[in-house]
Structure formats: structure tokens, C-alpha cells
Amino acid sequence: MSNLITPSGYKPLISLQQTELAIARLKDFFQANLSAELRLRRVTAPLFVLQGTGLNDDLNGVERAVSFPIRDMGGARAEVVHSLAKWKRVTLADYGIEPGYGIYTDMNAIRADEELDNIHSLYVDQWDWERVMTPGERNIDFLKAVVRRIYGVLLRTEYLVWESFPEMRPCLPPDITFVHAEELRKQFPHLGPKEREHEIARRHRAVFIIGIGAALGDGRPHDGRAPDYDDWTSPGEHGLPGLNGDILLWHPVLGIPLEVSSMGIRVDKDALLRQLELTGQQGRRELYFHRRLLEGSLPLSIGGGIGQSRLCMFFLRKAHIGEVQASIWPDDMRRACAAAGIPLI
Secondary structure, rough: OOOOOOOOOOOOOOOHHHHHHHHHHHHHHHHHHHHHOOEEEEEOOOEEEEEOOOOOOOOOOOOOEEEEHHHHOOOOOOEOOOHHHHHHHHHHHHOOOOOOEEEEEEEEEEEEOOOOOOOOOOOEEEEEEEEOOOOHOHHHHHHHHHHHHHHHHHHHHHHHHHHHHOOOOOOOOOOEEEEEEHHHHHHHOOOOOOOOOOOOHHHHHEEEOOOOOOOOOOEEEOOOOOOOOOOOOEHHHHEOOOOHHHHHHHHEEEOOEEEEEEEEEEEHHHHHHHHHHHHOOOHHOOOHHHHHHHHHOOOOOOEEEEHHHHHHHHHOOOOOHHHOOOOOOHHHHHHHHOOOOOOOO
């Protein structure tokens, strides 16, 4: 509850019924445009994977996956996915997707360790996407080009919402700003990572922060990243480490940055070995996913996740993610939201 923001005088701009209509229209439009822009084919994805395969996303390495035993498989345990970062790359290989094309899917997850507030929920829904790339595209310029194409889809979606609901006036700038996490640290040396994000997003309204995961000049990373999907150690912007990053949008209702996507160029063999060593997780080399990557049977790729509820929350100017998705919230949070005029589904 200490992190709950209740904007003074808040009132939803559209009704609950209009909200449901807007969610459906927004999601259909965005995924169709993302698919066309990046040449992605929709595929069916799992809700859970077998424990011990290395296919689940470990996020920051401390979050517990929701798991359960499978009676018909001798008690083998399955884990509800955190995301599909590694599963998608295996699927690219198994489906024989060619360079320049990729896949996307609806990903649903449960994150039991999430600290609940306006933008964090136990339930996660996002578009997970992955695209095959060539060795010559493993560079910062290609990463930026893909980010700009995704941002173009965001701009078109914002216009669609405004056209359908005139109350939702556009607020995104015409271009997204790029900044490396180390440059951001030097620009705001007296602030912590989240405070830096707040300042840069407030100033530019749409930002892509490059280099999430590697240690910065002060010896600490901007934020944590698992060692086995994004490449956060290869040289990128101005020779600084990292071929990955986050898209942040300034949320005008809450006055905070909203991370809507985490994405990047994925590790090749060298980057995987380097990052496993840096994080002291060399034992993962024996897992199914890691063996396939080290054997060379997985393609080079770029990919990420784009939060569905967060995009709906942003474009529909909602004060709480619970206004656009059904989840479980503490009783005191529900009472505080009701008192502040925030209707949780």
C-alpha cells in the first residue's frame, strides 16, 4: 500500500463498458500492426514448461516460479512461465523461420513475488515476440532501428485510440529518445536507477534505455537481467556494453515512467559463456536450452515482451492496472482505490 498512487481528482475518462470495448480494439490493432511491421507470425505458446530445462525466464534470478507436480509424468514438476524469452528462440529453430521473419504470441504469466501497486500485478499479459537476424545485424544500429519501428506502432495505436475516444488526447512525442544507462548515470550521478528513469522519462516522454544488466561505472547494473537471453555485455552504444534495453513512456495520469517493453539482441555463444561466467552460473551450460545454443542449433535473434495491460493502461489514461485486467488485490488497496475513484475490475 505504501507505493499506491491516488491522483487527486481522478475520474476515468470512459465507462467500464467503453473500457472493455477499447481494450479489445486497442489489442487487435496493436498486434496486427506489430506483426506487419516486424513480419511476425502468430504462434501458440505454453502457459507452463518443465522445470530443469532452462526454458523459463529467470528475470532477476530471485523471483519464484509458480510450480506444480504432474501426476501422469511421475511427479515431474512444471513451472508457470515468467516470460517466453528462451522458448521463442527454440521455436524459431524448430519452425525453421528465416532471417527477417519471426513469431509473436500472447503470453500469460503469474508472478507471485510481485510487489503490488498501480503498475504491478500478480497477473502478467504481454506480446512476446522474437525475430531471426543475421550476424551482420548484431549491432546497436539494428537494435535502434527495430525500437523505432515498434515505437511507430505505438504512435499509430495512440492515434487510433484518440480517433475512437476523443477524450484520450495524444501525448507521445514524434520520436523516441535513446540513452545508455551509463550516460544516464553520469547525467544524474546523485540519483538511483529508478530516479534516473523518472527524470529522463519526464523530460522526453518516450525513452529507450540501453545496456540493462551490465555493471556501470559505479560497479552496479542499472537493473538486473538474466544471463542467458539478452546480450548485455557485447559493445554497443559508444563502445559501452549492451545490445538490449527498455522502452519507457511517461504516464501523464500517474506522473511516473511506465516500462512497456524489455527487449534486445539475444546472446550468441560467446556472450552466453561470458555472461554465465560473470554471474557464476556456468552450471546452466548443461541445460536443454543452453546446450542447443552452444551447439549452434538456435538462430541469432532479437526479441522482447510488450506489456498488454500496461499499454492499455497508458493509452486509456488509467490510474491503476487493475482497471484494465482482472487480478487479486489486497483489501486495503481495493478500499483506497474505491475512495480515490479508481474502479478495479
